[in-house]
Each structure stands twice: as C-alpha cells, then as structure tokens.
Amino acid sequence: MSPNVTYRSLFDAANDSSAREWLPRLKAAAIAQFETVGFPTTRDEDWHFTSVSPIAERTFRPVRPAASTLTAASLAPFTCERDDWHLLVFVNGRFEPALSSFAQLDVEAQVMTFSEALKEAPELLAERLGALAPAAQAFTALNTAFMADGVVIHVPQDVVLDTPVHILYVADAHAANASQHPRTLVIADRGARLTLIETFASIGGASYFTNHVAEVMVGDGARVDHYKVQREGANAFHVGTTQATQGRDSVYHAFSFAIGAQLSRTNVYSKLLGPNAEVRLNGLYALEEAQHADHQTFVEHIAPGCSSRELYKGILDGTSHGVFNGKVYVHPEAQQTDGKQTNHTLLLGEGARVDTKPQLEIFADDVKCTHGATVGRMDEMALFYLKSRGIGGERARALLTYAFAADVLELIELEPLKVALEALLFERFIPPDAA
Amino acid sequence: MLKIDNLTANVGDTQILKGISLNVNAGEVHAIMGPNGSGKSTLAQVIAGHPGYEVTGGTVTYEGRNLLEMDAELRAQAGIFLAFQYPVEIPGVSNAYFLRAAYNEVHKARGEEEVDPMEFLDLMTQKLKIVEMDEAMLQRSVNFGFSGGEKKRNEILQMAVLEPQLAILDETDSGLDIDALRIVAEGVNKLKRPDRATIVVTHYQRLLNYIVPDFVHVLAQGRIVRSGGPELALELEARGYDWLLEPAEATA
Numbered sequence: 001m002s003p004n005v006t007y008r009s010l011f012d013a014a015n016d017s018s019a020r021e022w023l024p025r026l027k028a029a030a031i032a033q034f035e036t037v038g039f040p041t042t043r044d045e046d047w048h049f050t051s052v053s054p055i056a057e058r059t060f061r062p063v064r065p066a067a068s069t070l071t072a073a074s075l076a077p078f079t080c081e082r083d084d085w086h087l088l089v090f091v092n093g094r095f096e097p098a099l100s101s102f103a104q105l106d107v108e109a110q111v112m113t114f115s116e117a118l119k120e121a122p123e124l125l126a127e128r129l130g131a132l133a134p135a136a137q138a139f140t141a142l143n144t145a146f147m148a149d150g151v152v153i154h155v156p157q158d159v160v161l162d163t164p165v166h167i168l169y170v171a172d173a174h175a176a177n178a179s180q181h182p183r184t185l186v187i188a189d190r191g192a193r194l195t196l197i198e199t200f201a202s203i204g205g206a207s208y209f210t211n212h213v214a215e216v217m218v219g220d221g222a223r224v225d226h227y228k229v230q231r232e233g234a235n236a237f238h239v240g241t242t243q244a245t246q247g248r249d250s251v252y253h254a255f256s257f258a259i260g261a262q263l264s265r266t267n268v269y270s271k272l273l274g275p276n277a278e279v280r281l282n283g284l285y286a287l288e289e290a291q292h293a294d295h296q297t298f299v300e301h302i303a304p305g306c307s308s309r310e311l312y313k314g315i316l317d318g319t320s321h322g323v324f325n326g327k328v329y330v331h332p333e334a335q336q337t338d339g340k341q342t343n344h345t346l347l348l349g350e351g352a353r354v355d356t357k358p359q360l361e362i363f364a365d366d367v368k369c370t371h372g373a374t375v376g377r378m379d380e381m382a383l384f385y386l387k388s389r390g391i392g393g394e395r396a397r398a399l400l401t402y403a404f405a406a407d408v409l410e411l412i413e414l415e416p417l418k419v420a421l422e423a424l425l426f427e428r429f430i431p432p433d434a435a
Numbered sequence: 436m437l438k439i440d441n442l443t444a445n446v447g448d449t450q451i452l453k454g455i456s457l458n459v460n461a462g463e464v465h466a467i468m469g470p471n472g473s474g475k476s477t478l479a480q481v482i483a484g485h486p487g488y489e490v491t492g493g494t495v496t497y498e499g500r501n502l503l504e505m506d507a508e509l510r511a512q513a514g515i516f517l518a519f520q521y522p523v524e525i526p527g528v529s530n531a532y533f534l535r536a537a538y539n540e541v542h543k544a545r546g547e548e549e550v551d552p553m554e555f556l557d558l559m560t561q562k563l564k565i566v567e568m569d570e571a572m573l574q575r576s577v578n579f580g581f582s583g584g585e586k587k588r589n590e591i592l593q594m595a596v597l598e599p600q601l602a603i604l605d606e607t608d609s610g611l612d613i614d615a616l617r618i619v620a621e622g623v624n625k626l627k628r629p630d631r632a633t634i635v636v637t638h639y640q641r642l643l644n645y646i647v648p649d650f651v652h653v654l655a656q657g658r659i660v661r662s663g664g665p666e667l668a669l670e671l672e673a674r675g676y677d678w679l680l681e682p683a684e685a686t687a
Binding site: 381382385386387392393405 | 483484485486487506507508509510511512516517519522523525526527528533536537540541544576593597
C-alpha cells in the first residue's frame with residue numbers, strides 16, 4: 001500500500017468524512033489534498049537536498065491517547081528553569097493540564113487549547129484555522145488531517161503579554177513508531193505584543209515523527225517573537241512549518257534552534273502584507289553523527305518599504321548534512337524593500353556536508369537585497385593561539401565552535417532562553433570535565 | 436632553562452632555521468635581532484610549538500624536558516609564553532573568559548586550584564594596572580576590533596596573568612607609539628624575576644632602551660651570526676645589519 005493510501009485509511013478509521021461541521025470538512029479536504037500531492041521527493045525543487053523517504057517509507061500512525069506518567073521534575077531540563085512563564089505541556093501530542101500552568105493571565109488575552117477554543121471561541125477558530133497555512137503542501141495537509149490538539153493564542157489590540165508563553169511538546173516511549181501533529185494558531189491584533197517559545201523534546205530514545213504547523217498572524221504595529229527549540233530524540237523525525245503574515249509596521253522575529261532528530265525540516269515563511277513591516281528570521285543548527293537538518297525560509301515582500309533580515313548558522317560534525325534554502329521574493333509593488341540573507345557553516349567533521357541555496361527573485365526596481373554564504377573549517381591560527389595559552393586541543397576546538405555560534409545566539413532577546421541554549425551548546429561541544 | 440642545539444626547521448620545502456644554538460638561563464634577558472626574513476619569528480614560533488613549522492634537526496631542551504615532543508598547550512602549561520607579533524582575533528569569546536580559561540589550565544597543570552569568576556576578577560583588577568588597561572577590555576571579544584596597541588597590551592596582560600617562566604616577545608614593539616611602547620616594556624620589566632627568563636625578538640634597538648638585555652644575538656639567514664652584550668644592539672642601531680650580512684652570505 002502506498003503511504004498516501006495508508007494515511008487515508010488511518011484517517012477514515014478515525015473520522016466521519018460525511019460530517020458537515022467546518023472542522024471535519026477542513027480535515028477531510030486536507031486528507032484528500034494529501035492523497036493528491038503525496039510525500040515530496042528530491043525531484044521537487046523545494047526538497048532537492050532532503051529526502052523524506054525515511055518518513056515516507058514507514059507508517060507513523062497518529063499516537064493513541066494514553067495517560068502520561070511524566071512529572072514536572074522530568075520536564076525541568078526543558079523549561080529554562082522559569083516557573084513564571086505560561087507553560088502548556090503536550091505529551092505525545094495530548095495536552096497535559098496537570099503539567100501546565102497558564103490560567104492566570106495578567107492581561108486581556110486568550111491562551112487556549114484547541115478543545116477549549118472550540119468551546120470558547122469557535123468562530124475565531126473556524127475563521128482563522130488553516131487560513132494562513134492552506135493544506136497545499138503535503139506535510140501541512142497531513143497535519144491538518146490528523147491534528148488532535150494544539151494551542152490558540154489571541155492577543156487583542158494594544159495588549160502586551162509580558163510573560164512569555166512556552167509550549168512544550170514532549171514525546172516519550174509511548175510515541176514509538178507513531179506521529180504527533182500539533183498545531184499552533186497565534187493572532188496578535190493591532191499593536192499587540194507576544195513572546196512565544198515552542199520546544200520539541202523527547203524522553204527516551206523512541207523513533208517517532210513530529211509534524212507541526214504554526215500559523216502566526218501579526219497585525220498592524222504588532223510584534224511577535226517566536227522561538228523554536230528543536231531538540232527531538234536522536235531517532236526522531238521532525239517537520240515543522242511556520243507561516244506568518246504581517247501587517248503594516250509589524251515585527252516578526254522567528255528563531256530556530258535545532259540540535260535534535262535524525263532528520264528534520266524547518267520551514268519558516270512570512271508574507272509582508274503591510275508597508276514598513278520587519279521580519280527577522282534567524283537560526284542555529286548543530287549536528288553530529290549522521291543527523292540531517294534542513295531549513296527553508298521564504299520571505300514574500302508584497303508591500304513597499306519592508307525589511308527582512310536572515311542569519312542562519314550551522315555547525316556540522318561527523319557525517320551530518322545541513323541544508324539552508326532561503327528565498328526572498330519581491331513583488332513589483334514592493335519598492336524600497338531592504339533584504340539581507342546570510343548563511344554561515346562551520347564544518348567540523350571530515351564527512352560533513354552542506355548545501356546552501358540563497359535565492360532572490362526581484363520584480364521591483366528600487367530595492368536593496370543582498371545574500372551571502374560561507375563554508376569554513378576551524379581557524380588553525382586561532383586554535384594555535386588558544387593552545388599557546390595552555391588551552392588544549394579538545395577544549396580549544398569547543399571554545400572556537402561556541403564562538404562561531406555566539407553572534408547568532410546574541411539575537412535571542414529572551415535572556416533566560418539565550419542562557420539555556422548557550423548551555424545546551426556548551427554541553428554538546430565541551431567535555432564536562434573541562435567546563 | 437632553555438637549551439637549543441643546532442636547530443633546523445622548514446616551512447614546506449624551504450629551510451628557515453639553519454642550525455641555531457642558544458642557551459638561556461634563569462634571570463637572563465636575551466635579545467634576538469636581525470633583518471626581516473632572518474628567521475627570528477620562526478624561532479619564536481618553533482619554541483612555542485606552532486604546527487606550521489617542521490623541525491628537521493637539532494634539539495630543544497626546556498628545564499630538562501624534550502620540548503619538541505610537547506604539544507603547544509603542554510609547553511604553555513610548563514611555563515612558556517609567546518607574545519604574538521600578530522595576536523589572533525577571536526570574535527565570540529570574551530577576553531575575561533579566555534584569560535580565566537588560560538589561567539585555570541596553566542594552574543591546573545601545576546597542580547593548583549582553579550579560581551571562580553569572582554576571585555578572578557580581583558586578580559584581573561591588579562593585572563590590568565600593569566598594562567594600564569580599562570576593565571571594559573575584559574568584556575570585549577579577544578583582540579576583536581582592538582587597535583594595534585591594544586592588541587600588544589593584551590598580550591602583555593595575558594603574560595601578566597599566566598606569569599610564565601620563559602617569556603618570548605615576538606616583535607612586540609612593532610606598530611607601537613612611544614607611550615604604548617613604554618607601557619608594554621614596563622609591564623615586561625615588572626614581571627621579571629631571578630627565576631624567570633625573557634627572549635625579546637625585535638628588529639629595532641628602540642625596545643631595548645626599556646628592556647635591557649644581558650645578551651644580544653644577531654640572526655641572519657637562519658643562523659646566529661654574532662652574539663654579544665647590550666652594546667651590540669647599539670652598534671647595530673648605528674651601523675645597520677649589512678656589515679654582518681655579508682660574511683654570512685659569503686659562507687652560504
């Protein structure tokens with residue numbers, strides 16, 4: 001049976017396709033779309049450097065609900081030690097109220113799970129869900145068809161949600177050979193502000209598949225800082241797609257930190273719909289052994305006077321494979337566009353490989369767009385300099401690796417998260433006895 | 436302390452050092468002078484363990500140990516310090532972190548305690564005074580965006596922190612104005628002790644007005660062509676190097 005048909009039968013077993021409510025209809029349309037497009041292959045331009053056959057050749061049935069045995073203590077490594085942040089915990093794709101704490105919002109904003117949103121704000125959900133991320137792409141279609149739960153955040157006009165919202169997705173042994181399809185919907189109205197962190201983590205070494213979709217609507221003058229921490233288990237597969245739209249004078253900052261999964265793909269797309277909007281897409285991926293991580297960005301300059309800034313850095317050890325594919329598309333009306341895209345790679349492993357493909361498509365004449373990419377190995381002079389001060393081989397190498405990542409980590413404005421991610425990176429490259 | 440015997444070294448297929456012999460005892464200051472391309476910096480870097488040079492012959496003994504068998508970091512931990520002619524910029528690593536890491540590695544190797552960041556800051560306050568540097572320097576990335584003078588002072592600061600047994604200054608005076616030169620030289624002088632030795636590699640006599648050597652050696656085309664006392668440096672200042680070069684070339 002082809003994978004498309006397999007997922008169709010899994011879908012039919014769990015859904016009544018004749019239901020007339022909007023949500024079953026949305027899901028039914030999505031599985032139909034998935035059947036039509038199927039999993040992408042390396043013949044697709046957008047997937048040229050990443051083969052998803054390890055995902056496509058297996059059937060990851062949606063994970064079955066089960067009572068979680070996890071405790072707050074077992075989640076401590078993933079929460080930046082901040083118990084004052086709003087925390088929503090999903091275990092194997094299911095919301096865990098006992099592990100979460102987000103009820104006491106200090107301002108007029110809504111943070112809800114899907115099931116709550118279906119009760120409390122059904123019109124909002126019906127109107128917005130799937131509006132930004134239509135199920136045209138295979139993985140988005142699959143997510144829409146199988147999404148079981150997720151988070152809806154609505155920050156109304158001029159409301160500033162000071163306290164960051166942290167969504168933590170944890171997979172454990174129960175997720176083995178299964179898939180989770182969490183969904184996030186963020187609506188920041190005019191002048192609203194929000195900081196969102198989404199962490200994907202695992203406890204234990206199960207092989208599972210996370211397929212996440214986030215839709216982020218950044219209204220006029222609003223600002224959303226969106227951090228994604230992908231530290232899935234070593235045997236996991238991860239595909240995540242974030243689709244943002246931005247109004248006039250808005251700011252959207254998306255940061256992707258990726259060190260997990262054997263195969264991962266992170267898509268970050270933003271449409272600049274209103275004039276003078278600003279988008280910043282940054283990322284850091286550190287891979288070892290045979291890990292594969294692919295980042296694809298697509299910034300669509302539709303309105304004039306917008307700026308886009310991208311800095312992605314990769315540290316590739318072992319025989320790992322890093323891919324960066326960044327596209328900036330400037331529409332004819334988008335005059336005074338200011339775009340800059342940068343990708344730097346540090347190759348540590350002899351067998352490591354990088355494919356980097358910056359693309360500019362410009363249909364306006366008064367624009368400033370640049371892109372640059374570098375690939376390099378460890379600076380031997382810097383290494384000798386450290387050694388000549390008594391700092392030995394392994395530690396010197398680790399220090400220079402960390403230094404390579406320092407400037408992109410500096411772009412994380414949420415200090416506790418920056419500190420936590422720095423520590424994660426340090427742990428990875430500096431042997432514990434030397435730290 | 437340091438005994439170099441008939442040392443030869445190559446870069447690629449080119450022989451740079453053609454048989455250097457030199458003895459440095461504790462408490463001594465040696466100046467190594469010579470024209471550009473004579474091999475002065477190569478000698479300094481070979482002693483420090485630069486991997487870009489291949490030692491093809493001879494021996495180097497440091498406090499009874501075969502120096503040539505030791506990795507660069509082990510040499511540093513054993514008390515050898517090279518002040519670089521071109522200090523390396525390391526964006527992303529703060530000077531404070533770098534200095535403390537180096538300090539701890541060197542002290543750990545001596546079987547001494549590591550210091551925590553607070554203790555280290557106290558130590559740094561004293562050391563910064565030696566080179567008249569501001570505390571703000573500690574928060575900047577190592578040498579990154581430093582002026583030429585700041586880089587050289589930062590080298591001496593590292594030397595002050597690590598307190599080496601054998602300090603080698605490689606053209607530390609190049610590119611320094613007179614005030615920076617004085618600060619750097621005074622820093623070096625403050626660190627002198629009867630149990631420590633210094634090798635000053637320089638093209639000009641100027642630095643030797645401040646750091647007075649016990650011995651002066653002239654290096655030309657990979658060999659020491661003349662050794663003498665401090666008066667030799669003054670003679671070189673007056674006469675240049677040519678009078679020494681010719682006989683060296685004649686025998687080449």
